[in-house]
Amino acid sequence: MLRRKAYDALMEWKGRPHKPLLVKGQRQVGKTFIIEAFAKKNYAYFVNIDFRSDKDARKVFSGNLDVDSMIRGLEILYPDAVFEPGSTLILFDEIQDCPQAYSSLKYFALDGRYDVIGSGSLLGVALNRAEKEERMDDIPSVPVGFTEHLTMYSLDFEEFLWAKGIKKEHIDGLRTCIRERRSVPDAVHSAFSSYFREYMIVGGMPEVVQDYMDTKKLGGAINIQDRLLDDIVADINKYNTPINAAKTRECFDSIPGQLAESNKKFMYSRVDGGESRNSAQRYSENLLWIKNAGYGNFCYRVSSVETPLSAREESGHFKIYLSDTGLLIGMYGQSVRKAVAMGDSRVNLGAVAENVVAECMVKCGIEPRYYSKNKGENRMELDFVAEIGDDLSVIEVKSGKSREAPSLSKVPSIFKVDRRIMFEDTNIRISDDGVEHYPLYAAAFMDSMGDTRDIDDLLWTEPVDRDADTDAPETNLPGCDRFDL
Structure with missing residues (x-):
């Protein structure tokens, strides 16, 4: 298996409080492969729902987007799958083919019981289409602020x-x-x-x-x-x-x-x-x-x-x-x-x-x-x-x-x-x-090649006693040597 930096990014996502993740990138850069490898090593259960190949799965999201209702629908459609909060990773693959599933990420984020990743090779096309006012009906509710994003590319050097x-x-x-x-x-x-x-x-x-x-x-x-x-x-x-x-x-x-x-x-x-x-x-x-x-x-x-x-x-x-x-x-x-x-x-x-x-x-x-x-x-x-x-x-x-x-x-x-x-x-x-x-x-x-100064290092973080008896000029405060005053 090729080692990918995206795997480390997925590990970082899992290791902290997080929202559903959208993994974007052109076709065949390894999105589904790396997500599956990540899931099998880090979760007890993994459910891959491919909206391109399984059109029946889209019907689960055509009605109520309440999380319990969606999970019940998926359990019926995938009887061998296990949906256990905290132990199951759900992948919505080719999510752009089911706009309602894309909308559902908001409700999974609010619910917080399940880890969800949405992936799509043409997700950027779908998102651009969603931003156009005359096409907003294609996606009933864009989950702005309820998702995190990761862009995958082909292998770097x-x-x-x-x-x-x-x-x-x-x-x-x-x-x-x-x-x-x-x-x-x-x-x-x-x-x-x-x-x-x-x-x-x-x-x-x-x-x-x-x-x-x-x-x-x-x-x-x-x-x-x-x-x-x-x-x-x-x-x-x-x-x-x-x-x-x-x-x-x-x-x-x-x-x-x-x-x-x-x-x-x-x-x-x-x-x-x-x-x-x-x-x-x-x-x-x-x-x-x-x-x-x-x-x-x-x-x-x-x-x-x-x-x-x-x-x-x-x-x-x-x-x-x-x-x-x-x-x-x-x-x-x-x-x-x-x-x-x-x-x-x-x-x-x-x-x-x-x-x-x-x-x-x-x-x-x-x-x-x-x-x-x-x-x-x-x-x-x-x-x-x-x-x-x-x-x-x-x-x-x-x-x-x-x-x-x-x-x-x-x-x-x-x-x-x-x-x-x-x-x-x-x-x-x-x-x-x-x-x-x-x-x-x-x-x-x-x-x-570039050095980046942490913004925290540029802020005044030490308390200043303005009543202290000192002969120093007024601008000679802790941290002031970092600024041109």
């Missing part, structure tokens, strides 16, 4: 290393080098660079990774990737009207080509060749479907490199990266796969390099954004702008031999940033101009 049997102390040592911004020993650097190229090609989809680890060959893994891409098309066809399905497929199929352009901004005109006057209006809902189904990582442009970045987002300007770089390479084909395997710098792999960095950022919990301006004093192109810990950082990604980064050099004269970072084919170093250089694989450990 660290999980891939676990699958390869790389020891924890070696990974921890690498994290230390990244955190302390010091070079990695050459042999270690070479090994992790090779592992990361493997990861880029194989990707993180669990079935693909497992086959590759079992066989040590790419043939079977590539066949599985092809099938997964076919499954994405099947999902698009199944969960869209025929017209919308065709448009969504066009958008999805255009992503590799859009990323291969020097201007990687997603352009609607590239989807239909500029044939439609209102391309943005024509395709916007289809792109939203791709986003909410978890197949694409959206990277929005910011109007200025200032915090908070979320307030600077321009919703009409964005890049779309595939959520799994292995699938992107599969869409590009064998020539790109070979170039990545050989580390061939003669081939322009900018799209692949940017995609994997965006993927790593998302899996590290860091929102990827970018900055671009074509005219005026602030003219520059920055691949990514991000808040890494407490640091406002600008990031460039290089896949070839060129090490020029004029935009990174220009940033300090225009914006006040904490860090300038370049991911490229290099060891860790800091150049004379203060730019931090990291190998591509370091992007997978970006959560180790």
